[in-house]
Amino acid sequence: MTTLRLRPEQPADTGAIRRVLAAAFARPDVATPPEVGLVDELRDDDAWIPELAMVAEYGGEIVGYALLTRVRVTTERGAAPALALGPVAVAPHRQRIGLGAAVVQAALDAATELGERLVVVLGDPAYYRRFGFTRADRMGLTSPWSGLGEPWQALLLPPATSGGTPPPQGDVLFPPPWSKV
Structure with a gap:
């Protein structure tokens, strides 16, 4: 029986993660997909949170990856922390x-265990809806991708849904590496 192991990325995983990203985002017009460079650059950025870079190991092989990194929401009271999901990739032979x-x-x-409150993503609404994501603009969140409508999404994590202070609203600021994607 093949086992699935989900765990945070380790330094020795970098090459395998690069291969998964390159295969998952392969395009005939690009030698190396920009998502590979994005992850490499985010590892060296203050946005990097090691516990939130997750790999899927299937049968001892790294075949999946999901990354959450720090973003900021500019609000009337200053900047509020949030997370951005992406890239998410699975090796084509294991999709x-x-x-x-x-x-x-x-x-x-x-992220929930770390007490995070808000995650944003740009992606297929039909896919991300299963996790509870909804349109980010309806939550008062804007970004360079707001004009895309439904693909610009957000999720309130359980600590934020249990009451207390309302989630932040404002412009979501991504770290510099995201500007290259």
């Missing part, structure tokens, strides 16, 4: 068996 959903859920669970 469509639930590994992507498993690694995304593992990353969201880890």
Whole structure:
């Protein structure tokens, strides 16, 4: 029986993660997809949170990846912390068996354990809806991708949904590496 192991990225995983990203985002017009460079650059940025870079190991092979990094929401009272989900990737030979959903859920669970409140993502609404994401603009969140409508999404994590202070509203500021994607 093949086992699935979900865990934070380790330094020795970098090469395998690069291969998963390159295969998952491969395009005939680009030698190396920009998502590979994005992850490499985010590792060296203040936005990097090691516990929130998750890998899916299936049968001892790293075949999936989900990354949450720090972003800021500019509010009337200053900047509020949030997270951005992405990139999310599964090796093509292991897609469509639930590994992507498993690694995304593992990353969201880890963020919840760390007390995070808000996650944003740009992606397929039909896919991310299963995790509870909804349109970010309806939550008062804007970004360079707001004009895309439904793909610009946000999720309130359980600590934020249990009451207390309302979630931040404002412009989501991404770290510099994101400007290259």
